[in-house]
Amino acid sequence: MKKLAIILAAAAFATGAFAGNITVKGSDTLVILAQKWAEVYMGQHAGIKIQVTGGGTGTGFAALQNQTTDLCNASRKAKAAEIANCIKAFNKRPTEYKVALDGLSVYVSADSPLKELTVAQVGDIFTGKIKNWKEVGGADAPITIYSRENSSGTYEFFKEHVLQGKDFAASAQTMPGTAAILQAVSKDKNGIGYGGAAYGAGAKHLAIKKTDSSPAVEPTENNVVAGKYPIWRHLFIYVNPALDKGEIAAYLNWIRSDEGQKVVKDVGYFPLPKNLRE
Amino acid sequence: MQPAPNQSNAPHGWLGIHRGHKARPLEWFAEKFIFAVALSTIAVVLLIFVFVAREAFPVVLGKSNTALIQPVIPPADLDKLSPAKIQEYLALTPKQFAGMDRETLRTLMDVKVEAANEVPVQFRDDPDAKRNTIEWNLMVKPHQWRGYDKPEYIWQPVGEIKKFNLIPLVIGTLKVTLIGLFFAVPLAVGAAIYVSQLARPRVREIVKPTIEMLSGIPSVVVGFFALLVMATFLQNLCGYQTRLNAFVAGIALGFAVIPVVFSIAEDALTSVPQAYTQAALALGSSRWQTAWQIVLPAALPGVFAATVLGFGRAIGETMIVLMVCSASVVSWNVFDSARSITTTIAAEMAEAVSGGPHYRILFLLGALLFAATFISNMIGDFVIHRFKTKMEGKR
Numbered sequence: 004m005k006k007l008a009i010i011l012a013a014a015a016f017a018t019g020a021f022a023g024n025i026t027v028k029g030s031d032t033l034v035i036l037a038q039k040w041a042e043v044y045m046g047q048h049a050g051i052k053i054q055v056t057g058g059g060t061g062t063g064f065a066a067l068q069n070q071t072t073d074l075c076n077a078s079r080k081a082k083a084a085e086i087a088n089c090i091k092a093f094n095k096r097p098t099e100y101k102v103a104l105d106g107l108s109v110y111v112s113a114d115s116p117l118k119e120l121t122v123a124q125v126g127d128i129f130t131g132k133i134k135n136w137k138e139v140g141g142a143d144a145p146i147t148i149y150s151r152e153n154s155s156g157t158y159e160f161f162k163e164h165v166l167q168g169k170d171f172a173a174s175a176q177t178m179p180g181t182a183a184i185l186q187a188v189s190k191d192k193n194g195i196g197y198g199g200a201a202y203g204a205g206a207k208h209l210a211i212k213k214t215d216s217s218p219a220v221e222p223t224e225n226n227v228v229a230g231k232y233p234i235w236r237h238l239f240i241y242v243n244p245a246l247d248k249g250e251i252a253a254y255l256n257w258i259r260s261d262e263g264q265k266v267v268k269d270v271g272y273f274p275l276p277k278n279l280r281e
Numbered sequence: 282m283q284p285a286p287n288q289s290n291a292p293h294g295w296l297g298i299h300r301g302h303k304a305r306p307l308e309w310f311a312e313k314f315i316f317a318v319a320l321s322t323i324a325v326v327l328l329i330f331v332f333v334a335r336e337a338f339p340v341v342l343g344k345s346n347t348a349l350i351q352p353v354i355p356p357a358d359l360d361k362l363s364p365a366k367i368q369e370y371l372a373l374t375p376k377q378f379a380g381m382d383r384e385t386l387r388t389l390m391d392v393k394v395e396a397a398n399e400v401p402v403q404f405r406d407d408p409d410a411k412r413n414t415i416e417w418n419l420m421v422k423p424h425q426w427r428g429y430d431k432p433e434y435i436w437q438p439v440g441e442i443k444k445f446n447l448i449p450l451v452i453g454t455l456k457v458t459l460i461g462l463f464f465a466v467p468l469a470v471g472a473a474i475y476v477s478q479l480a481r482p483r484v485r486e487i488v489k490p491t492i493e494m495l496s497g498i499p500s501v502v503v504g505f506f507a508l509l510v511m512a513t514f515l516q517n518l519c520g521y522q523t524r525l526n527a528f529v530a531g532i533a534l535g536f537a538v539i540p541v542v543f544s545i546a547e548d549a550l551t552s553v554p555q556a557y558t559q560a561a562l563a564l565g566s567s568r569w570q571t572a573w574q575i576v577l578p579a580a581l582p583g584v585f586a587a588t589v590l591g592f593g594r595a596i597g598e599t600m601i602v603l604m605v606c607s608a609s610v611v612s613w614n615v616f617d618s619a620r621s622i623t624t625t626i627a628a629e630m631a632e633a634v635s636g637g638p639h640y641r642i643l644f645l646l647g648a649l650l651f652a653a654t655f656i657s658n659m660i661g662d663f664v665i666h667r668f669k670t671k672m673e674g675k676r
Contacts, residue, residue: 062631083396084634087389091377094385130428145522152607152628153439162440168401169428170437173449176525176618177607177628190513191524 023051023250029063029076030156031180032199033238036103036270037076040258043266051250060156061085067241068092073251075241078105078156089243097241101280102258104273106200106227107161107234108208110185112192117141119210119219122233126165128195131172136193148175149184149196157181160236161197200227201271227273237279238272330651336644340415345638347443349410353397356390359383404441414443415638421447436609436620438629438639445642447649449609453527453619454650457602458595460531460615461538465595466588468535469542473584477550478558478572489547496540504604507533512605519616527619530605534595542591545665549583550576552672582668590661593654599623622646 027037034057041053058066063075064085070092081089081097089097109125111117120128120139127133128146137143150171151158162171178184181198188194189205200208200222210219213233226232240258242251257263264274339345354362354370362370368378371389381389404410407427418424423432426444434448472492476485512529521528553576561571577584599621607628608618626643633640 059631061634065634083392083399087371087392087396088634090385090389090392091373094381096388147523153437154629154631154633159439163401168403168441170426170435170440170444173433173435173610174523174608174618176523177620179603179628187525193522 023048025051025053025074025251025254026072027053027055027074027076027240028058028066028072029074030060030078030238031057032078032105032155032157033057033076033103036238036267036272039266039270040263043262044254044257051254053254059154060159061154064088064241067097067243070243073242073246074255077239077241079160079236080239081241093243093245095244098244098247100240100242100255100259101237101275102240103238103264103267104227104275105236105238106222106232106273107157107165107197107236108200108202108222109211109234110188110196110198110206111209112188112194113205113207114192115141115207117209119212121212121215122165123214125197125211126167126169129161129171129175129197130166130169131174144193147191147194148172149187149191149194150175150177151181151184151198152177152179157198161234164236165197165234199272224268224273228276330648333644333647333651337641337648340638340641340645343413343416345415345641346413347415347445347638348413349400349404349407349442350397351393353394354390356387356394359387359390401441407442409442414445415642420445420642423448434611436625438633438642443639445638447642447646449611450620450622450625450646451649452611452613453609454596454621454623456527456613456615456619457530457534457606457621458592460527461534461595462588462592464532464535465538465591466542469539469591470546470584470587472539473543473546473550473587474572474577477547478576479568492543493540495536498536500537500598500600501604503533503536504601507601508604521616523616523618525606525618526616527606528615530602530619531615533601533605534598537598537601538591538595541594542587545587545590545661546580546584549580549587549665549668552583552669553579554672554674579672580668582664586661586665586668589657589664593657593661596657597623597650597654599627603627622650626650 025041027041034055037055041055045051045053057076060075060077060079063072063077064081066072067075068085068088068091075097081099086096089095109120115136117136117140124133124139128139129148129150131148133139133146135143135145148171151161153159162168176187178187178196181202184196184198185202185204185206188196196206208222210221211233212219220226220232222232222234227235240255242255247255259275259280264280267274359367364378367373367386368375371386371393373381400410409424409426412419423434424446425432426435426442429435434446435444436446436449437444469492472488476489476492480488507529508525511533512524515529515532516524519528557575557579558571561575562568566574602619602621603624606618607620607624609620609625610617612619626647629639630643633643
């Protein structure tokens with residue numbers, strides 16, 4: 004009897020090790036965090052291999068729908084069309100997990116005298132309605148807009164929530180990543196850009212006012228987690244419900260545990276408040 | 282399949298093997314193999330074009346619909362619909378439909394309703410929201426979208442109302458390409474004249490390989506250099522406002538084009554018969570006069586071909602332009618930004634839902650680009666071929 008138990012345990016271990024391959028794909032915003040999670044988790048659980056790749060939120064959903072990835076990192080909510088595609092592929096809605104918070108900062112050059120803007124002003128600047136810094140209390144100089152490529156989840160989030168669905172100005176320069184935006188803004192004293200609050204060296208993060216009368220809020224952890232800073236979003240992981248068991252479920256639970264959320268903080272995003280961890 | 286010279290009168294055997302041929306099966310195989318490789322190259326080119334065109338076809342035929350607001354059928358009516366109607370409404374293939382139970386279909390219908398509810402309030406009364414934005418009218422003509430003061434050409438493929446006007450990209454591509462050519466062609470042709478006609482052999486041996494080595498620099502490195510060094514330098518030099526613009530991209534592109542134009546032009550200039558030069562020199566003209574007034578005019582078709590091939594190289598270059606400028610403005614001002622077709626494909630393909638309208642339009646752009654480079658390369662090759670036959674007196 005004891006022998007049998009040992010054999011069973013060994014068999015369970017072997018299959019566990021064999022099945023312990025998790026692929027993760029999706030948002031470029033999440034890729035560093037996901038890699039860090041994978042690294043820490045693999046360090047604690049021998050025999051599990053987690054492969055993380057980026058490519059963009061849409062790429063992740065395409066892979067989830069083709070079933071070439073187990074988990075899909077997303078920096079925005081799945082769109083109805085993407086959910087429909089998933090249902091067509093595996094007959095079920097993908098399960099959504101909130102895994103972290105991210106504040107989006109508006110960057111200007113460190114030389115800029117500007118300190119704060121309202122959300123509406125930021126929107127008007129990026130749609131090209133406000134073209135000169137003096138209109139928002141800066142020097143008399145034309146504004147150069149730096150934006151992301153339209154494949155980025157950050158771009159879509161910003162367009163939807165700050166620009167209220169309006170188009171970015173045609174003159175907005177599209178950069179391949181947040182780091183590129185920062186680099187450009189730090190070299191251009193009339194530049195303005197946006198990106199994760201976790202990034203930051205080389206440029207100034209503006210304080211943002213929700214409306215004209217509300218106080219200006221800095222994009223710090225406390226402000227974002229407390230919901231005071233107006234431009235923030237959830238970061239998500241989506242999974243095919245048929246796969247959400249065993250190793251994958253354990254990994255997802257670990258991500259949302261205190262330990263997993265500590266990694267979030269180390270990487271520079273903001274941990275989920277306890278009540279949002281479901 | 283040319284017979285060996287010493288056997289030129291021997292009759293051709295079966296596929297080139299015949300008696301008396303010093304049994305060289307290996308050579309025969311090698312030759313056939315190379316022939317097969319050459320054939321397959323042609324096949325690959327054709328296949329690529331067929332693939333690109335096939336993916337773009339539904340757009341050309343107007344089969345995709347991108348309208349933001351689409352008619353919604355209440356999920357409760359599922360049982361009243363005929364299977365054909367359900368397939369059409371949910372865009373299912375017969376195979377997908379066969380594999381679904383009622384529950385799944387119901388969920389898909391719910392999602393359709395959710396999609397309709399996702400439409401932000403400010404778009405619900407927008408007349409363009411009900412419109413399929415992949416119409417040729419909207420793709421090539423200006424249209425006054427809501428929020429704009431006048432009809433404009435807009436490329437904004439991601440968002441609530443997707444705008445797929447191709448004109449900004451075409452203008453951007455041509456602008457950057459032409460700047461590149463204006464910068465590269467005079468330099469490259471000048472260098473070709475110098476190297477082939479005026480330089481001492483010693484100098485030529487250094488200059489020629491150096492220029493040709495330019496083509497060995499990976500374009501991503503050129504782009505990187507342009508992004509970090511040239512952009513700042515040129516801005517300080519010219520004092521324009523936008524740091525990253527079509528001018529910087531064009532100059533950087535020039536570095537990629539110079540070696541192409543240079544090699545072909547140099548080749549053309551060298552293939553002008555010695556008799557021309559010798560006659561001119563014998564009649565007392567200087568080296569400069571000979572080069573400028575005799576050799577260059579004689580080689581002009583070759584120089585033209587070099588320019589056309591340089592155009593083909595420039596229009597297809599991706600990395601340099603992608604790294605330096607990418608705003609889809611409609612403007613011929615060289616100091617404004619530009620977005621080229623190659624940039625658009627490279628930057629947006631990863632995120633486009635495969636099979637969706639955006640994806641198909643990117644393929645359409647790819648087909649356009651393919652056609653442009655194909656035609657320019659064909660013209661270039663044709664001209665240079667005729668020029669060579671003429672120069673070698675084989676008319």
